[in-house]
Amino acid sequence: MKDNHRSGPLDTSALHLLHRAGQCAEVLFTNETAKVDLTPRQYAVLVCVGQNPDVSQTGLVEQTGVDRSTLADVVRRLVKKGLLQRKRTKRDARMYAVRLTAKGQNILSGVKPVASKVDQRILSVLRSDQRGGFIDALGEIVKAMSRTAAAHGRAAAG
Numbered sequence: 001m002k003d004n005h006r007s008g009p010l011d012t013s014a015l016h017l018l019h020r021a022g023q024c025a026e027v028l029f030t031n032e033t034a035k036v037d038l039t040p041r042q043y044a045v046l047v048c049v050g051q052n053p054d055v056s057q058t059g060l061v062e063q064t065g066v067d068r069s070t071l072a073d074v075v076r077r078l079v080k081k082g083l084l085q086r087k088r089t090k091r092d093a094r095m096y097a098v099r100l101t102a103k104g105q106n107i108l109s110g111v112k113p114v115a116s117k118v119d120q121r122i123l124s125v126l127r128s129d130q131r132g133g134f135i136d137a138l139g140e141i142v143k144a145m146s147r148t149a150a151a152h153g154r155a156a157a158g
Contacts, residue, residue: 018141025122032114036107037081041066043115045074046100046108049084054097056089065146083107 010016029040038046041064048063049055055063061071075098078084083104086096100108123131 021122025118028118028121029115032118033111036111038107038111039074041070041074042078043108043111045071045078046083046104046111049098049100050105050108053099055099057086057096057098060098065142078104 026040029043033043044064045060045066048060052059052063057068057071057075060066060075061068064071066074075084075086075096079086082101084098085101086098089095089097123134126134
């Protein structure tokens with residue numbers, strides 16, 4: 001018989017379990033990348049910028065799900081570390097375009113295999129036939145909840 005170790009309401013709360021899983025994943029990532037001093041959010045921003053050179057910070061908000069003020073702080077820190085450069089766009093002087101520096105590209109190239117290793121370690125606790133479904137389910141949750149959050153944001157602004 002399978003022992004689920006469920007003892008209370010938090011053990012059946014999707015909110016709580018997703019939060020705890022995120023904490024565990026962040027600790028794994030942080031431990032693996034300690035030498036480069038990179039957070040999972042910073043890594044996500046570097047990946048997005050690497051895939052979309054000269055992306056706007058607004059584009060990064062949309063792609064990463066990181067809120068505007070936090071994203072601005074993350075970008076500022078990555079610029080200070082020499083991993084990103086940002087410049088005002090010609091189309092809109094209020095908007096920044098962001099791109100990787102050579103150092104940022106090197107760091108990203110070195111961290112990608114580490115992030116993949118962290119992903120594999122996280123997924124290793126599941127049976128191999130569960131892993132794809134788990135990723136798909138997380139993707140569906142993010143997609144649906146992002147649409148809901150955006151709709152609420154538009155309603156609150158209107």
